[in-house]
Every structure is written in structure tokens, then in C-alpha cells.
Amino acid sequence: MSGRARRRCDEREPVVITGLAAVSPLGSTVDTILDRLFAGVSGVREIEIDPRARTDARFAAPVAEIPRPAEIEPEAFARLDRLEQLCLSPVAGALADSGIDRSPGGPRIGLVLGLGAEQLKVWELDFLAAGTAVFESRRDPTIVQRIAARTGLTGPAVTAAAACASSGYALALARAWIDAGWVDACVAGGCDILSPTSIAAFYNLRALSRRADDPTKASRPFDRDRDGFVMGEGGACFVLERRGAAVARGARLRGELAGVGMSSDGVHMVTPSTDPAQAARAIAAALADAGVSPGDVDYVNAHAAGTPVGDVAEAGAIRLACGAAADAIPVSSTKSMTGHLVSGAAAFEALACLGAIERQAVPPTVNLDEPDPACPLLHVPHVARPHRVAVAASNSFGFGGSNLCLVLRAA
Numbered sequence: 001m002s003g004r005a006r007r008r009c010d011e012r013e014p015v016v017i018t019g020l021a022a023v024s025p026l027g028s029t030v031d032t033i034l035d036r037l038f039a040g041v042s043g044v045r046e047i048e049i050d051p052r053a054r055t056d057a058r059f060a061a062p063v064a065e066i067p068r069p070a071e072i073e074p075e076a077f078a079r080l081d082r083l084e085q086l087c088l089s090p091v092a093g094a095l096a097d098s099g100i101d102r103s104p105g106g107p108r109i110g111l112v113l114g115l116g117a118e119q120l121k122v123w124e125l126d127f128l129a130a131g132t133a134v135f136e137s138r139r140d141p142t143i144v145q146r147i148a149a150r151t152g153l154t155g156p157a158v159t160a161a162a163a164c165a166s167s168g169y170a171l172a173l174a175r176a177w178i179d180a181g182w183v184d185a186c187v188a189g190g191c192d193i194l195s196p197t198s199i200a201a202f203y204n205l206r207a208l209s210r211r212a213d214d215p216t217k218a219s220r221p222f223d224r225d226r227d228g229f230v231m232g233e234g235g236a237c238f239v240l241e242r243r244g245a246a247v248a249r250g251a252r253l254r255g256e257l258a259g260v261g262m263s264s265d266g267v268h269m270v271t272p273s274t275d276p277a278q279a280a281r282a283i284a285a286a287l288a289d290a291g292v293s294p295g296d297v298d299y300v301n302a303h304a305a306g307t308p309v310g311d312v313a314e315a316g317a318i319r320l321a322c323g324a325a326a327d328a329i330p331v332s333s334t335k336s337m338t339g340h341l342v343s344g345a346a347a348f349e350a351l352a353c354l355g356a357i358e359r360q361a362v363p364p365t366v367n368l369d370e371p372d373p374a375c376p377l378l379h380v381p382h383v384a385r386p387h388r389v390a391v392a393a394s395n396s397f398g399f400g401g402s403n404l405c406l407v408l409r410a411a
Contacts, residue, residue, distance in 0.1 A: 317395075391407065
């Protein structure tokens with residue numbers, strides 16, 4: 001690590017997580033989600049897809065229940081489309097979990113949501129409900145602006161779109177706002193939904209698994225028999241603030257967002273680069289930003305979605321960034337249980353890292369029956385592994401070359 005990076009991480013006041021909430025295929029409370037993640041439970045099942053999708057895909061990981069925030073009336077919540085419900089629920093839940101003051105004279109609280117192709121999804125949901133919004137010239141506020149208004153947040157509110165890394169970029173941007181002094185605290189994360197168009201698009205790209213036997217066996221990251229990912233929905237949100245302010249108000253410290261690293265390779269719109277250099281650069285930058293070496297990392301939550309090319313590319317990036325230390329770092333992919341939450345994936349997998357720190361264990365990669373020799377990592381197949389975890393890294397590599405790594409550690 002360079003002296004410049006060391007000075008930067010030593011001088012910056014730590015940004016900690018004081019509130020979190022999630023909505024996922026494994027449940028809609030943090031404890032339930034973590035219980036199922038560490039038990040190796042799959043949320044993938046057979047679903048009915050609108051025939052207009054014109055696809056043979058039948059397996060996905062849907063959200064069964066979206067908790068209604070206490071401050072939203074049932075009728076008002078029911079009128080929201082599914083995407084807005086999925087985003088609003090964990091934002092409100094994270095704020096409630098943090099106990100942060102939202103009064104007019106309280107801290108300045110911003111909001112950053114990782115959400116790709118928002119308008120296309122809104123139009124699709126409206127169209128499937130026999131609406132005509134796609135043909136009209138309305139200029140409604142964006143989802144992030146509506147959620148800020150509903151939750152009483154008056155700080156800056158924006159959306160970050162970086163494909164599968166979107167919600168990770170949201171966390172990175174939130175930390176930057178706090179470091180810059182633009183806000184005192186920030187809600188950050190992201191969510192995504194299943195929709196006929198998105199399922200059809202990924203299926204036609206041959207990115208989705210073609211398996212048609214057992215839905216719980218379809219998502220197989222790092223396995224020799226993998227043939228693509230399974231789509232999921234949901235995500236997670238977090239309240240970030242400076243450690244000093246959090247301690248002063250007696251907040252519970254759930255963890256620290258210690259490091260962020262980003263890079264871009266831009267080799268192809270959907271196919272990851274076979275050269276691991278730029279993805280490895282994002283990992284190395286995150287470790288340097290956190291002031292840790294590869295040997296300090298106790299767990300890596302891999303992006304690994306189960307695509308033949310992507311998993312191999314990521315294994316190469318981890319080994320290139322971590323060197324010989326990679327032989328001793330447990331690696332797993334929780335997408336084997338949740339499917340790929342797309343815009344919400346990075347935030348949800350950050351939650352899995354916090355769970356590993358809290359529970360001192362590494363969640364498994366289920367369905368890893370025969371690890372691919374082209375992915376030579378210290379895998380955790382089938383069952384969780386008790387393990388000391390103080391520092392965890394989470395990779396997110398989005399379509400188009402948006403590479404991101406987050407480092408989380410115990411606060």
C-alpha cells in the first residue's frame with residue numbers, strides 16, 4: 001500500500017453503518033435473511049412468467065412479502081408499484097433501525113439508491129397493469145425523490161446506475177458525501193424487481209441458466225456444471241454516518257464501510273473481460289483505501305453469478321489482487337441462494353459480509369458439487385464455515401465493465 005493511501009485512510013474519520021434493512025427472496029427481516037443464508041437455504045423456485053416475455057425461463061428468486069413502513073398508510077402503500085414498494089421498504093426500515101433524528105433541525109440526511117433502468121421498469125409495470133404511462137409526457141418525480149419525501153429526508157437524493165454494481169456505487173457515493181461534509185448521514189443501497197422484460201432480455205443474452213429440473217439447484221457459482229445465473233429480486237439499504245456522531249448519540253455500530261475501489265474495463269456490453277487486471281485493480285484499490293493488506297482479509301463475498309466466463313474472470317482477479325494470500329481467504333457466492341438481485345445485488349451482499357462479521361462464520365456456496373479447476377479459490381461449499389471474520393470484501397462486477405469492491409469491517 002502506498003504512503004499516500006495510508007495517510008488518507010488514517011486521516012479520514014471512519015464511516016459506520018448504524019441502520020440496515022433488507023427485502024429478499026430469503027425473507028424480509030435481517031435476522032431471518034442471515035439465518036437462511038448461513039443455513040444454505042435457497043430462495044429459487046418455479047414461477048409463472050407473463051407469456052409476453054416469450055421465454056422458456058421458469059426459475060427465479062422472488063420476494064414473497066414486502067414489509068409496509070409504519071409511517072405509510074396501508075392504502076397508500078398498496079397504490080405504489082412493486083419497484084417503489086421494494087425500494088421504500090428497506091429505506092424506511094434502515095432509518096427506523098438506526099434511530100437517527102429526522103426532525104427538521106436534525107442532521108442533514110441524504111439518499112442514494114442503486115437502481116438501473118428505472119423508467120423502463122416503471123413503464124413496464126404500468127403497461128402490464130393496462131396503463132398508458134409510456135405514451136404520455138408526464139414528468140413525475142423519480143422514485144428516489146418520492147421516497148425522500150415520504151421518509152422526511154431533505155438532503156440530496158440521487159440514483160446511481162452501474163448495472164449489477166449499482167447499489168455498491170450508491171454506498172460508495174454516500175460515503176464520499178459524508179467525507180466531503182455535504183451530509184451528516186446518508187441512506188444508501190438499492191433494490192430491483194423481476195419483470196418479464198428483464199427475464200426475457202437476460203435469457204436471450206444466454207446469461208440465464210437453462211436448467212429445468214430442480215429450481216434450488218439452478219444457481220451454481222464456481223461449479224463445473226454451471227450454465228448461467230438465476231434472476232432474483234430485492235435488495236438492502238443502510239444508514240451511514242461518521243463514527244464520532246454515531247457514538248455520541250449512542251447508536252449501535254453494525255460495521256464500518258472501510259474501503260471502496262472502482263475500475264472500468266469496458267471490453268463488451270455484457271461479456272466480462274478475460275483479462276483480470278482491471279477487476280483486480282478495483283479489489284486492490286479497496287484494500288488500500290481501507291488500509292489493509294490481502295492477508296488481513298478474512299472473507300470474500302464473490303460477485304460470482306454462475307456464468308461460465310464471469311466466474312473464471314473473477315477468480316483470476318481475486319488471485320491477481322491478493323497473490324499468495326488468496327490461498328487462505330474463504331470465498332463464497334450468496335447468489336447461489338438468492339439468485340442475482342441485479343441493481344440490488346451489491347448492497348445485499350454487503351449485508352452478507354456484515355452477517356459474516358457478526359456471526360463469525362462464512363456463508364456457503366450451495367450447489368458447489370464439483371468446483372471448476374479454472375476457479376482455484378478457497379471455496380466454502382454447501383455449509384457455512386465457522387471462521388474469524390473481522391474484515392470482509394465484497395465484489396460487484398457490472399455489465400459494461402463497472403468493477404467495484406467494498407471492504408467492510410467490524411466497527
